[in-house]
Structure formats: structure tokens, C-alpha cells
Amino acid sequence: MLDHNKTPLYDALRKHIESRVIPFDVPGHKQGHGNEELQKLFPKSVLEADVNSMKSLDFLGNPISVIKEAEDLLADAYLSDESFFIVNGTTQAVQAMLMSAVNEGDTVILPRNVHKSAINAMILCGAKPHYMYPHFEAKFGMTIGVSLEEVKKAIEEAPEAKAIFLINPTYYGVISELKAIIEYAQCQGLLVIVDEAHGAHFPFHKELPKTAMAYGADMAAVSLHKTGGSLTQSSALLLNTRKIERDHVKTIVNLTQSTSASYLLMTSLDLTRKFLMTQGEKNLEMVLELARNARDKINAIDGLIAFSAKDFNPEGCYGFDETKLGVCVTGIGLTGIHVYDLLRDEYNIQVEMGDSHNILAIFSVGDTEKRVNQLVSALSAIAQKYKREPLDLKFNSFNATAVAYSPREAFYKEKERILITESAGRVSGEFVMIYPPGIPILAPGELITEEICAYIELLKREKGSISGLKDNNVEYLYCIKE
């Protein structure tokens, strides 16, 4: 175990700031001099820390000193052989992970409820998806995890697959049978790569689910900026070097990593790793208590369900991250999108997302009892003020899709503009999703069904923030030309 009180990158950055070097390099704001509005918004310490690479601060593209030391500490914290600091969001980590594991034409097995970054990675590298369709929990209108049986079936159907891509946990906190799946897939000769965008806090409290690295996965993408507490866009790619070489991954990461990596982001990773390793357990204890109390109180409100493991079919749910507070609101006659808007417009509360059935509040090390009480009170007030007949929404959209072309084939094929209401039976040439969560309702190359069209119409009516299409008004969809 390394000394996690150390912060090599932070120390080097402080030393640099204290040395008052005269800057004739980029960034051109030169610590904010001359731009008063910039100075007003960002404290001096932030502007002074916003520097570019130099010998004393190492270079992210080929780290050999303080960044490498900080990466080694992060790798140790996450039980992996190596780590890569990532500054272009977990999108970049997911893409580098997939592109490191598979080549053009290779098949990768993955659950259909992946984030769009995984499908975009296949457009970039030309790999072909073989989807597993995770269990669909109709009551909550969401897909959850995959079972070991589902994985076995997929491997049987696609024996040529080189890698399997997993999600740990899903956006709503659902955990698949990770240990057994990793062991089985590796025995079958597959590389196991895992999107842990929402599991950055897992290693730091014994009552939280285990990470993919703890079970020997080959790679994982970890969004430290989401639930770890580092600055937005800072992330990490973790690697076990048994089957994939560090230098190969470094080359791939550098295809898309900025050559002007932000020291604000990187230093926040260094400080966050120290914080999580030295104070994470105590803080997460408090977070778990807050989330458990909130869940109990919300479940006592008529019409609301703050779900947890017991509410899901064990086929797709092997564990649960209690710090994700998802609440099904259809029992009060509203959609999640509507409640998401009410919370923001009437109670000044921003939750992570709202979908057709649910809202999701993320609990993390920055939360307080006072704010949690405000959220619970607002939900209680909404339930009283707006309660109507329960909504009975029947959508099974992710299960209904089928792949006609690989994402890359579809991306480059000739397309034509079709009214969404008339698009059932055609093959989509583009993405349709709401963000968050950024899980495609349709991806390029997928067959459009009546059910998907109806689902998109519902999201439009509810003013969900639909993206992915060329048409901002979401009337037309580019389909593959027949």
C-alpha cells in the first residue's frame, strides 16, 4: 500500500505557483490579468493554477514524474495495475477502453443500455456490437442489469467476440452479478471492460458494492467527477496489465486526449484520491445514512416509491448502490420529467434526471442533512399538491430494438429524412436519446418500432431534453435510405 497522504501533482503545482514564474506560454489569460470579469468569477488561486504542461509539472501525454506518481497512487486506490488520468470526461475513458480492447471488425458483447459513448466508440473503431438485452423492469420503465445466464447466452451466440463490456452500476444504481460474470467471461477468453462511470465511490466504503477491478476485470472507466468529488470532466481509465499492455493503452488514450490537459482537472484527481483514501469511509458512512433515511421517508409518502434492490427482479439485480436515490413517481399521476421540472421550477432543487417514470437524486460526499430534508419535503409537497390517478405507462423500448447495421456502417450509409411518426419499420441513421442519462433510445443501425415512436412522442410531450438528432425540433429522423 502506498502513502495516500501524498499529493505529488498538487505539491508540484503549489511550488510552481509560489515560484512566480513569468508566463510567456499558454494559457493566454496569464492568470486572468486584464480580464476583470474572469477575475471576478474565478478566484486568483484558480486562475494561477490554470497552467499548461512544463518540465516541473510533467506532461499528461507521456507522464514520467509528478503526473505518473499521482496516477500510480490512483491505480493503487482502485486496486488496478495502472491508471490514466483523463480530462475529456468518462466519454473519453470509455472510448479509449473499447478501442484498446477491440479492433476494426471485432465483435464486442455489451448490454443495450450502454451510454452513447460506447456506441460512438464503435463508430470510431469499427467494432460490431452483439447486444444483450437486460432485464426490463416494467413498473419503473427501466432496463436494469444482466444475469450470468444472459451473458452465457450472448457468448454462445457470438463465439467470435473478443471482449465483453459491462456497466457497474447502472445509472439508477443496479448491480449485475459482476464477479461470476467476470470470471465466466475471462474463462471463455474474453477481455472484460467495465463502464463504472457511476461507481467511483465504491472502493471507499465496505457497505458499497465491489468494483470490477476488485474482481480482476481488464479495464474500467471511472467517473471520479460524478460521485468521487473531483472537478467536472476529470476521470480515469484503470488497467490490469495481464492481457493488455500499458503502452498500447497510452497510444490509444492519446488519440483523443487533449495536449493541453487542464491542471485544475488533474490536480483535482490527485486531491480527490487522497480525500477518498483518507476520509472516504467516514464521509460515505454519512452519505449512506442520509440516503437510507431519505429513502424511508419518501417511501412513506403515498404514491412514491424510492426503490432499492428488493423492488427489482433478481434476474437483473444482484446488488444495489444505495447512494442513488431513484424515485418512481407514476403513482402520483406524473412522469419523472414533470417532477424533475417541478423540483427545479418551484423548489429550486436540481436532481440528476427525470425520465418517463422516475427521478434520480445522486447522493455524494458533498451532501448535508438540511439539503436532503429540503428534497424530501419538496417531494412530499408535490405529491400532495399534484396527486392524480396513477399513470399506467407501458413501454419496453430498449427491448424492442434490433440491429440491422453496425454503428459504423449506419453512420456512413446514405440517409433520408423521415417524419418520426412515419418511421416505424425503417432503420435509424442517427441517435435519439434524452440526456441525462445519454442511453440511446435509438442508435444508428437499429430498427425503429411503433413502440419507440410512441416513446419519443411521450418524451416530446413531456418536454424531455431529447438529443442526438440533426433536427432540433425532433420532428424528423434521418433513416438509412432504402
Ligand SMILES: Cc1ncc(COP(=O)(O)O)c(C=O)c1O
Ligand atoms: C454510464 C455512463 N458512461 C459514461 C458516461 C460519460 O461520462 P462523461 O459525461 O464524463 O463524459 C456517462 C455520462 O453520463 C454515463 O452515464
